[in-house]
Amino acid sequence: DTAVSQTPKYLVTQMGNDKSIKCEQNLGHDTMYWYKQDSKKFLKIMFSYNNKELIINETVPNRFSPKSPDKAHLNLHINSLELGDSAVYFCASSQASGGASYEQYFGPGTRLTVT
Amino acid sequence: AQRVTQPEKLLSVFKGAPVELKCNYSYSGSPELFWYVQYSRQRLQLLLRHISRESIKGFTADLNKGETSFHLKKPFAQEEDSAMYYCALGNRDSGTYKYIFGTGTRLKVLA
Numbered sequence: 001d002t003a004v005s006q007t008p009k010y011l012v013t014q015m016g017n018d019k020s021i022k023c024e025q026n027l028g029h030d031t032m033y034w035y036k037q038d039s040k041k042f043l044k045i046m047f048s049y050n051n052k053e054l055i056i057n058e059t060v061p062n063r064f065s066p067k068s069p070d071k072a073h074l075n076l077h078i079n080s081l082e083l084g085d086s087a088v089y090f091c092a093s094s095q096a097s098g099g100a101s102y103e104q105y106f107g108p109g110t111r112l113t114v115t
Numbered sequence: 116a117q118r119v120t121q122p123e124k125l126l127s128v129f130k131g132a133p134v135e136l137k138c139n140y141s142y143s144g145s146p147e148l149f150w151y152v153q154y155s156r157q158r159l160q161l162l163l164r165h166i167s168r169e170s171i172k173g174f175t176a177d178l179n180k181g182e183t184s185f186h187l188k189k190p191f192a193q194e195e196d197s198a199m200y201y202c203a204l205g206n207r208d209s210g211t212y213k214y215i216f217g218t219g220t221r222l223k224v225l226a
Binding site: 001004035040041042043044045048050055056090092102103105106107108109 | 131158159160161164199201211212213214215216218219
């Protein structure tokens with residue numbers, strides 16, 4: 001049974017398009033995250049939601065908009081895609097809004113390629 | 116500023132040799148450090164955390180506050196240890212807990 005799932009796994013699209021990536025967790029966790037991993041494998045947090053409330057919003061272009069319809073889902077919508085948005089996007093969840101005792105569980109990643 | 120530094124992008128060792136993946140951090144508060152691992156075609160997963168002081172898959176990591184380091188060590192590397200390793204610093208400075216990841220080290224264990 002998959003704990004954190006993301007769809008799609010691969011996404012190839014053209015510049016200027018709008019696309020969404022979906023994330024679902026079946027662990028009953030309160031907190032979900034989006035991370036971006038660039039071509040150099042640098043992993044950086046973008047957003048975090050706790051019980052559908054935005055709690056972390058790093059310096060991310062406002063073309064990126066997370067949406068959490070319920071605490072089991074955190075979707076990422078990207079408007080006007082640019083070449084620099086090409087990356088692997090990881091969703092994660094944790095039992096609470098973080099702490100040394102709370103492991104983050106990661107999804108398999110979505111590889112976004114903008115052409 | 117909070118920062119995690121992993122100086123080696125790639126580390127190659129022979130099977131059976133000792134391995135040490137370096138991690139240094141910059142943080143003024145009380146740090147919470149983690150090691151995450153990503154095996155080929157698998158998702159990123161927790162390997163160990165400093166508060167547990169445990170050995171997982173033969174790996175250990177000791178928090179050295181004097182040297183601000185949390186190096187990952189294993190006395191005898193195995194081929195299945197080949198993976199991408201990320202050191203992460205957890206903190207609640209901004210009011211919410213978040214991880215700051217290092218840039219990762221790819222470990223290749225050669226037969």
